[in-house]
Amino acid sequence: DTGVSQDPRHKITKRGQNVTFRCDPISEHNRLYWYRQTLGQGPEFLTYFQNEAQLEKSRLLSDRFSAERPKGSFSTLEIQRTEQGDSAMYLCASNPGGLVKTQYFGPGTRLLVL
Amino acid sequence: TQLLEQSPQFLSIQEGENLTVYCNSSSVFSSLQWYRQEPGEGPVLLVTVVTGGEVKKLKRLTFQFGDARKDSSLHITAAQPGDTGLYLCAGGGSSNTGKLIFGQGTTLQVKP
Numbered sequence: 001d002t003g004v005s006q007d008p009r010h011k012i013t014k015r016g017q018n019v020t021f022r023c024d025p026i027s028e029h030n031r032l033y034w035y036r037q038t039l040g041q042g043p044e045f046l047t048y049f050q051n052e053a054q055l056e057k058s059r060l061l062s063d064r065f066s067a068e069r070p071k072g073s074f075s076t077l078e079i080q081r082t083e084q085g086d087s088a089m090y091l092c093a094s095n096p097g098g099l100v101k102t103q104y105f106g107p108g109t110r111l112l113v114l
Numbered sequence: 115t116q117l118l119e120q121s122p123q124f125l126s127i128q129e130g131e132n133l134t135v136y137c138n139s140s141s142v143f144s145s146l147q148w149y150r151q152e153p154g155e156g157p158v159l160l161v162t163v164v165t166g167g168e169v170k171k172l173k174r175l176t177f178q179f180g181d182a183r184k185d186s187s188l189h190i191t192a193a194q195p196g197d198t199g200l201y202l203c204a205g206g207g208s209s210n211t212g213k214l215i216f217g218q219g220t221t222l223q224v225k226p
Contacts, residue, residue, distance in 0.1 A: 004156075006156075031211075031212060033212075033213060033214075035214075035216075040218075040219070040221075041218055041219065042118075042120075042202050042204070042216030042217050042218050042219050043157070043202075043204075043214075043216050044216070045213045045214065045215070048211045048212075048213055050211075055211055056211045056213065091156050091157070093214075095212060097212075101144070101145035101147070101162055101164060101206050101212065102147060102159060102162045103147070103159075103204075103212070103214060104159065105149070105156035105157045105158070105159075106156050107155055107156045108154075108155065108156045110154065
């Protein structure tokens with residue numbers, strides 16, 4: 001069990017550019033979540049996958065955001081035409097499903113949009 | 115909308131002191147998790163509580179889930195500088211997805 005990994009850990013981009021982040025959940029965890037955290041706040045839910053199916057999206061996830069989990073393993077989160085307000089820490093978490101409530105978080109990707 | 119309110123938001127204490135952090139809501143949660151987060155890192159799970167009235171201890175940390183499953187507390191005894199960090203409570207709500215609702219966090223600084 002190597003834990004949840006995220007790549008890259010840091011990303012600096014210019015406004016208007018597209019960025020993509022990757023999350024590798026704990027092996028055999030069928031539930032995967034993306035959250036966004038701004039400075040001084042708790043994480044906010046963005047979207048949820050069960051296996052490859054995206055089953056819930058927050059209203060925070062504008063149409064510039066898209067997430068995929070094509071084979072039910074790793075997931076990607078893409079932000080198109082980035083804005084300065086997108087600057088935040090993007091966190092991925094996984095959970096084995098069933099009765100287990102605990103979510104295990106990755107180290108996050110910190111995005112800075114200039 | 116389910117919300118979690120944490121208090122206090124900031125706490126600066128001397129090494130050796132005791133402290134309590136509170137996490138309150140008007141909504142019932144099916145479970146509640148406490149995480150500790152260091153700057154630039156993801157949250158690290160401390161404990162999950164699922165039963166109303168449940169008390170769990172982790173060394174100097176004591177966690178309690180309210181009888182009605184609407185609130186929780188984290189008590190640290192004899193705080194140490196290594197306890198410094200952001201403490202987050204997160205509730206598993208009514209959604210079938212298992213998504214977590216987070217409080218805004220409590221930033222704890224323990225001075226030597």
